[in-house]
Amino acid sequence: MNILHVLFRSSVGKKVTMAVSGFILFGFVIGHLTGNLQIFSNPDKINSYAHFLESLGSALWAIRLFLLTTLVVHVWLAAQLTIENRQARKTGYRQQVTLRATLASRYMRWTGVIVFLFIVYHLLHFTVRVTHGPEAYPMTVLVDGTPVRDVHSMMILGFQEPLIAIFYLVSVGLLSWHLSHGLVSMFQSVGLKTRTWAHFLERTVWVVCILYFIGNAAIVLAAMTGQVRIQNPQAVGFACRTDCEVCGARNAEALAETGAHSEENQS
Numbered sequence: 001m002n003i004l005h006v007l008f009r010s011s012v013g014k015k016v017t018m019a020v021s022g023f024i025l026f027g028f029v030i031g032h033l034t035g036n037l038q039i040f041s042n043p044d045k046i047n048s049y050a051h052f053l054e055s056l057g058s059a060l061w062a063i064r065l066f067l068l069t070t071l072v073v074h075v076w077l078a079a080q081l082t083i084e085n086r087q088a089r090k091t092g093y094r095q096q097v098t099l100r101a102t103l104a105s106r107y108m109r110w111t112g113v114i115v116f117l118f119i120v121y122h123l124l125h126f127t128v129r130v131t132h133g134p135e136a137y138p139m140t141v142l143v144d145g146t147p148v149r150d151v152h153s154m155m156i157l158g159f160q161e162p163l164i165a166i167f168y169l170v171s172v173g174l175l176s177w178h179l180s181h182g183l184v185s186m187f188q189s190v191g192l193k194t195r196t197w198a199h200f201l202e203r204t205v206w207v208v209c210i211l212y213f214i215g216n217a218a219i220v221l222a223a224m225t226g227q228v229r230i231q232n233p234q235a236v237g238f239a240c241r242t243d244c245e246v247c248g249a250r251n252a253e254a255l256a257e258t259g260a261h262s263e264e265n266q267s
């Protein structure tokens with residue numbers, strides 16, 4: 001029998017493919033969070049990391065394509081399995097399914113849809129960089145003089161807008177909730193959720209998901225409240241909410257001050 005037929009047509013195959021694609025996506029979000037946490041270090045760190053990723057060129061595009069395909073497969077199979085479950089319920093399994101469902105499992109479809117919409121916005125915001133004007137996407141130079149995109153400032157500027165920060169917080173919250181059920185299902189689909197350790201597995205998954213949420217929320221909140229600050233003098237005047245490290249001014253004053261700095265520099 002054709003392997004693709006087994007993976008994409010049989011019910012067990014679909015569940016295993018869902019689990020494997022989910023595992024790959026989970027690996028990505030953990031790696032992504034680890035990379036993003038560098039915002040708490042010297043700006044050069046995250047800026048050189050982003051520059052390194054960009055320098056991968058076609059390899060980066062291959063990774064992007066692979067992740068996108070994985071996401072499409074995951075979403076497509078999720079939709080198919082939902083339809084199949086509905087049909088199964090109609091044929092008499094209603095009682096059993098409802099009893100075993102947790103709150104997170106019942107809302108998997110909705111949390112999945114919102115996370116998907118978030119990813120679309122997120123890519124437009126930080127990767128395609130079209131949701132804001134050019135001042136939200138500054139450049140900088142590394143200590144060794146290499147000109148790079150200032151991802152450190154870009155993130156802080158992005159989250160200084162409360163509505164955007166809240167949207168990110170809600171989305172990563174829903175993603176964490178989605179993962180809390182998805183990860184357990186993943187183990188179940190590949191036959192690794194046995195009775196002996198089911199309870200331990202569920203607890204561990206909860207802890208991982210809570211830590212995942214805290215890590216992401218820390219980035220957004222730190223940027224929003226000024227706990228991490230822009231250190232690029234070129235970018236600091238734009239919507240600087242907290243004390244400016246360069247000129248010491250706040251908000252509108254920061255803008256005026258930065259203007260004054262550049263006039264002084266020009267004269």
Ligand code: HEM
Binds near residue numbers: 127217
């Ligand atoms: C608070 C949470 C998050 C922050 C601060 C964040 C930050 C970023 C930044 C700064 C970039 C652009 C990197 C660059 O310009 O080089 C980026 C790209 C990206 N993010 Fe996130 N992200 C967050 C959550 C997520 C989540 C939850 C997902 C997926 C579910 C995600 C998926 C992606 C993808 C696919 C890219 C594109 C990578 C590429 O260009 O190859 N992000 N993120």
